[in-house]
Amino acid sequence: MRLNARNAIICALIIALAGCATLPQREATAFKTIASADADSFGKATASDLRSRTEAAVIQSAATGISVETMNCDQSTAPAGTMIDKTQCEVKMTGVGTPPLALVEGAPRTRKLIKAVATYAAAMADLAEAKDVAAAKANVDAAEKSIETLFTISGVAAPAAGFTKAIAAIAKGRMTKARRNALLAAAREADPAIKVAADQLTEISKSIKGNVLDSAAVRLNRYQSALDRATETGKRLQAKYSALPARAGRADARDQLRVMIDGEQARRVDAGNALVRTAVDIRLARGMETDFSGLAKAHTALINALDKPEVGMTSAFDGINSFLDAVSSAKGD
Amino acid sequence: MTDEALSGYSALYARLDSLDQTAAIAHDCWSADLSLMAARIAPPDLAGFKAALDLLIPKVQAAFTAARTAHDFDLTDHIESVLSRLYFWRIYARDQFIAALDQASAAAMTALQAATATLQKTAADFDQGDHDTDTAMTSLQDLAEAVGLRS
Numbered sequence: 001m002r003l004n005a006r007n008a009i010i011c012a013l014i015i016a017l018a019g020c021a022t023l024p025q026r027e028a029t030a031f032k033t034i035a036s037a038d039a040d041s042f043g044k045a046t047a048s049d050l051r052s053r054t055e056a057a058v059i060q061s062a063a064t065g066i067s068v069e070t071m072n073c074d075q076s077t078a079p080a081g082t083m084i085d086k087t088q089c090e091v092k093m094t095g096v097g098t099p100p101l102a103l104v105e106g107a108p109r110t111r112k113l114i115k116a117v118a119t120y121a122a123a124m125a126d127l128a129e130a131k132d133v134a135a136a137k138a139n140v141d142a143a144e145k146s147i148e149t150l151f152t153i154s155g156v157a158a159p160a161a162g163f164t165k166a167i168a169a170i171a172k173g174r175m176t177k178a179r180r181n182a183l184l185a186a187a188r189e190a191d192p193a194i195k196v197a198a199d200q201l202t203e204i205s206k207s208i209k210g211n212v213l214d215s216a217a218v219r220l221n222r223y224q225s226a227l228d229r230a231t232e233t234g235k236r237l238q239a240k241y242s243a244l245p246a247r248a249g250r251a252d253a254r255d256q257l258r259v260m261i262d263g264e265q266a267r268r269v270d271a272g273n274a275l276v277r278t279a280v281d282i283r284l285a286r287g288m289e290t291d292f293s294g295l296a297k298a299h300t301a302l303i304n305a306l307d308k309p310e311v312g313m314t315s316a317f318d319g320i321n322s323f324l325d326a327v328s329s330a331k332g333d
Numbered sequence: 334m335t336d337e338a339l340s341g342y343s344a345l346y347a348r349l350d351s352l353d354q355t356a357a358i359a360h361d362c363w364s365a366d367l368s369l370m371a372a373r374i375a376p377p378d379l380a381g382f383k384a385a386l387d388l389l390i391p392k393v394q395a396a397f398t399a400a401r402t403a404h405d406f407d408l409t410d411h412i413e414s415v416l417s418r419l420y421f422w423r424i425y426a427r428d429q430f431i432a433a434l435d436q437a438s439a440a441a442m443t444a445l446q447a448a449t450a451t452l453q454k455t456a457a458d459f460d461q462g463d464h465d466t467d468t469a470m471t472s473l474q475d476l477a478e479a480v481g482l483r484s
Contacts, residue, residue, distance in 0.1 A: 113438040189444065225413060
């Protein structure tokens with residue numbers, strides 16, 4: 001009987017340990033990684049948009065009448081004793097037939113939102129991963145001590161081999177369940193917000209990508225025109241220079257032409273470099289991330305893993321029931 | 334679009350029209366689009382405005398490229414002036430769309446912050462061990478009672 005009971009205990013122990021729930025660390029880590037990468041990607045996109053549109057605005061020639069101005073930034077215009085609202089200080093592009101284009105980083109709330117998603121994901125991973133493993137292990141160790149003490153105080157004979165380990169496994173299972181429940185409750189609470197964030201990032205990123213490409217097109221046109229003009233002007237000046245006899249009395253004119261030729265050459269170099277820089281921005285913008293659906297999918301996978309009854313916990317508690325039956329048998333009940 | 338902006342556009346187009354044949358052809362192509370755009374530029378039809386720009390911009394860009402290839406610098410400058418404005422207007426239209434979407438992020442962020450606070454509090458509880466110990470001891474006490482080790 002005792003041998004059978006011991007076998008049953010060992011079996012129960014194996015079941016309990018095998019079933020001792022592992023929290024869905026893989027899913028939590030995947031979600032954390034995606035959220036962090038998405039926050040970085042979106043931040044880079046909005047910064048790139050601002051940089052490109054600002055450059056597109058400031059390179060407009062004076063003849064277009066387009067200018068860049070600060071709006072509501074001068075404190076001296078505020079009534080005495082008052083402060084201008086800090087949010088009102090803006091840099092804007094203005095001009096006839098020109099939209100009042102804000103030269104500020106866009107989507108401020110969504111940038112905060114994706115950072116909040118990353119913070120949430122980190123908190124989720126912290127709880128699912130290693131941070132409290134040491135505490136959990138200490139608690140399991142403490143549980144082992146407690147049950148040994150319980151046996152001693154109650155005057156019952158020393159438990160069978162592996163008994164305390166089995167109880168520790170049960171305790172660990174219960175702790176894991178508590179953590180799992182906490183994670184699941186938080187994940188369900190956060191899920192609608194994660195879906196909104198994924199949709200927002202996707203839709204807004206498409207627009208930001210379009211904006212970067214449009215401002216790059218403005219830059220490209222400007223620099224190509226400048227390059228063409230500098231090249232043509234340089235050619236004409238060079239032809240004049242070559243036609244000018246190198247004789248006494250014409251040195252000043254030749255020098256002047258030479259300075260002008262050098263000036264056009266410098267313009268060509270500047271325009272060429274700017275063209276290359278713009279081309280790089282265009283390539284980067286074309287590869288810009290605009291599908292953030294992976295964020296919502298990763299979160300759904302995390303919830304499913306937390307909520308999946310066949311993963312971990314059920315088998316662990318099946319083990320507990322078997323174990324209790326086995327202990328009852330061992331006591332001769 | 335303000336009256337001032339529209340008159341600015343008209344002036345630009347008039348200048349284009351008076352330049353040469355290329356500009357005249359371009360004007361024929363654009364004039365219908367311009368009036369369509371002017372009708373749709375009002376904020377209530379932002380999508381229509383952007384759609385009009387989507388149709389118009391490639392035509393103006395093609396005219397710009399043609400003028401540039403022909404080394405007609407004056408025409409290139411004029412077209413570029415219009416073209417840049419069209420691009421800026423399309424950026425503006427997208428900005429309005431982004432701003433509308435961005436408003437919705439605030440509510441989502443509040444929900445996320447609440448969930449994060451719950452998680453962080455739970456994590457702190459686990460770190461202190463109170464929650465686990467309680468759970469573990471409840472488990473052990475239940476077990477002890479079940480096996481008759483404790484009354």
